[in-house]
Amino acid sequence: MIKIVRPRLPSELESSLLKLTEELAKTAVPARGEHAQRMWKRDTVRRDVYQPVRDALVRMAPGIDCCMYCGNQLADTVDHYVPKARCALRTFYWPNLLLACSTCNTRFKGDKHESDGLLGSLLIDPTREDPFDHLDLRLKSGVYRAVGGSKKGTWTIEVCGLNKERRPWARAKAWANIGGHLRAWARARNDQDERGMSFAEHCIREQPFADVYHAALRQADSEHAERIFADTDPGTLDLLRDVELRAALQA
Ligand SMILES: [Zn+2]
Incomplete structure (x- = not known):
């Protein structure tokens, strides 16, 4: 996991995201989560919002479309840093969107989310902080360790499965x-x-x-x-x- 710079989106795409967020804000809370899920899958949203957002994330990503969590290449899904199921209002919020591989996004992270009163979300956001402040990579073994027992480092390794499998x-x-x-x-x-x-x-x-x-x-x-x-x-x-x-x- 490495630090990534998040640029501003073109203003047209930015206002499309804002309109979708306003639509969600008008939906009463009990139904908002399901409404967000439906909106995310809407054909027009896939074409006019999801695709250009994914393209913008691909341009931000290092290497050949590297996953912003595990670093492997050819990541092709838009991940919600705070899952839609936890905060529907952030479904179309640009700072909440990251490029992720399906292994990190669907298989390991899913809807899991942990926060701490002092630190906020325990998942490292590579667009807001330097992951190496919390994570130490042992080059020879390829294993990640949390720096000084960092809570954020520990949770990120666990929730993204950074040391799992191969x-x-x-x-x-x-x-x-x-x-x-x-x-x-x-x-x-x-x-x-x-x-x-x-x-x-x-x-x-x-x-x-x-x-x-x-x-x-x-x-x-x-x-x-x-x-x-x-x-x-x-x-x-x-x-x-x-x-x-x-x-x-x-x-
Ligand atoms: Zn990944």
Whole structure:
């Protein structure tokens, strides 16, 4: 999970969402939830609102349409950060909408929602906060841990199934692939091969599980970097700290 910048929507789409929210606000509370579900599936809403919102989310997402929760590619559903079933009025509220894969959206998260009086929702919102303030990714194992027992980190790992099934394995594999691309980038630079450098940068940025290279860049910058990267190939940490490479990967 990585930080994502949420832009404003085109004004026409913004006002379509507002009109749908106003329609919902006029519906009495006991019926509002069901009405929201029906509106969400309305043909005109699917065509004129859902599709352009999904397109806007795809443009926001890193890599090839990476899920904003698990980071895997080709996410294709619009998820409600606070589920419709919990707050129908946020069904068409742009800041409540994220791009998610169906595994996170339907299989793991569903209508689950937890909040805390002090912290608010316990699910990390990657468009409002930096997930790495709450989540630590162990690069070698691909397993997420909550930073300092963070409640938000713990709940997010649980509700999105971040450590379930083959997800840690896939992240560990992504990290191994990134190592190969880092070495290829260094060779290309030594050979003054700009195309080779660009290709290696592209391969790292377009990897599934975009969170892995973001975690590596962040950890390379931390005070514990020497310990974290002690058992990686020699030169890996220096490359992750290389100003030229960091600029290309964070562009
Ligand atoms: Zn996902």
